Amino acid sequence: MEKLSEKKISRALQDTEFFKTLEPAEMMYVLVSDIILRGDVKKSNFEYWLTQEERWPEISAEDRMDQVLRVLEDESPSAALQAFQKVGFMRFCMPRCFPIRKLMDKKTFYSIIDNFNQLEYRRDDLPFKLAVLMFSFDPLATEETLYDANFDQDAINWICNLIYFYMEFIRLNTPKKLKAFVGKFGKDFYFDMNDYAWAILKITKMRELKPLKSKDHVLSWINQGVPLDAEDLELTREDILEAGAESEDEVTAIQQLLIEHCQKKPLDNIRELELSLVKNLTQKEIDRTIRRVRKAKERRY
Structure with missing residues (x-):
């Protein structure tokens, strides 16, 4: 949806007949503008909006989410959020x-x-x-x-x-x-x-x-100076690739193993020592860690 001008928004807030000429996404935008400004909607505008239900599917999910974000942009959005929920826009937009x-x-x-x-x-x-x-x-x-x-x-x-x-x-x-x-x-x-x-x-x-x-x-x-994540390791991603890692998954798994080692032994966070640890890893250890890392970060619904 192209952004409405402030002049059009102002006119639509005051003149329901003009409001009726707008596209559904524009009507929604004006109603949400009213909510942000006053914590309420103009009754005649909202009543007309309700008669246009068959056209609501024309409004994209992206345009609907934009209205949620507009409300949240306010420094103190509680009143607008309450009105947004009360008139049904929370459900409409999400x-x-x-x-x-x-x-x-x-x-x-x-x-x-x-x-x-x-x-x-x-x-x-x-x-x-x-x-x-x-x-x-x-x-x-x-x-x-x-x-x-x-x-x-x-x-x-x-x-x-x-x-x-x-x-x-x-x-x-x-x-x-x-x-x-x-x-x-x-x-x-x-x-x-x-x-x-x-x-x-x-x-x-x-x-x-x-x-x-x-x-x-x-x-x-x-x-x-305790190494906590991959950014703290002396051995870089490029070093790990040069040492033989063949994919991003392998790099991530090797970094995870180094993090776990160096969290226990912070003094081992030395490039040459870490490189030695990497070269001693077996493919079985790396593959097992890839699966473990994926599982640990997976969102299972």
Whole structure:
């Protein structure tokens, strides 16, 4: 959909007869503009919108998701989210995610939209805010919704991994488990997940979702020079390829084995020593690790 001019939006908000001349996607855009501005919709506009149901399929999944993102762009979107849900646009824009069937998930969803203004972390990070909004939805429905809306695969993986691996994250109750999580997903994703977990706790107020205070441990390890992920290894991806790795899967598996070794023995993070370790690996060890890494990161619905 081509973006409507501010002049057309203003006119459509005031003049229902003009509103009726718009395409369905444009009508939706105007109604959502009203929600963002006033936390409500013009009654006559909305009533006409409801008469156009047979034309709603003309609106793409991408245009529908754009409306969700427009609402989330607001610095304090709770009122708009509540109105968005009340008039049925939440379901209209993300139909795979509704109805929410589990009572606890439904309760969590309403806590999120009611308390979204209390979000303290990354208030300008739109993908992060979308991940927060989608926390209570069925994970498979979330993935399919993002795919339908033409999100790129990296964005889909990032949002879905935050949601899917959340419960694993809040159960990291030993340094060994914490190091394994960081080694598996990397430091960047760990810090994203930590922000996400505390954001979810803040706005849902559900004590059972409280994560452990792990950030100080990770920062301490970083300051001590403990190798935590592939970026910390002295042996580079190019070194591993030159040593004989034949695919990206093999590189990832070898890096995982080196991370696990160096997390236990940080002083072994020396290029020549790591190269020696790689050359002593058997193909069976590498293949087994490839399968293990895939399984550990797989989202099974």
